[in-house]
Amino acid sequence: MSKLKNAVSHHDAELAELRADRQVAVEYLKAAMESLDDPNDRAAGLLALRTVAEAYGGLGAVAHEAGISREALYRALSPKGNPTLKTLLAVLKTVGLRLSVESEKHAHA
Template identity: 35%
Template sequence: MKMALKKESFRRYDSADYLKSEEDIAAYLEACSEANDPVLMAVALGTVARARNISQLARETGLTREGLYKALSAEGNPSLATAMKVANALGYQLRLVPAGH
């Protein structure tokens, strides 16, 4: 007798689904910044943008939704100006601090 196997379906994992509060977002951005990896930071800003409202963020930054998705992806390479606009619109600022602080 052959048993029928139940077919499983999975959704793609997205960190944005788990950023529910401002505390979650702050902790996520801080953890990502510790890696000192510009690609990871761009992706992290994109993740926070998706967790919030990327359409609203596009209006606040003057950039298109598509442009934000592209720039803040692993394949993107946002300019410093774009990263600063996005951070500011999300309520953050980019700073330079002495290493190790």
């Protein structure tokens, strides 16, 4: 099997796209964060936040600026992670985003 010249991994292409267009990063994260409501699919939201953190500075730099250890950030944003609200807010702030609340589409009036 030969390697393609100038091939870019999916992950690297994803990071480049998120870096290039902030609105894409916001919509990507908003869609993934909806998975946090489902206990069986929480990993998608955490991994999306990890990917955005990688795109906007790298995990080491984001952890440093957020005031947490790199190892703690890796654990918090892993598929089985369970970050505190403080960690989520710190990471979001570091990448230039903030937590927001909106009404559920099927919420009772």
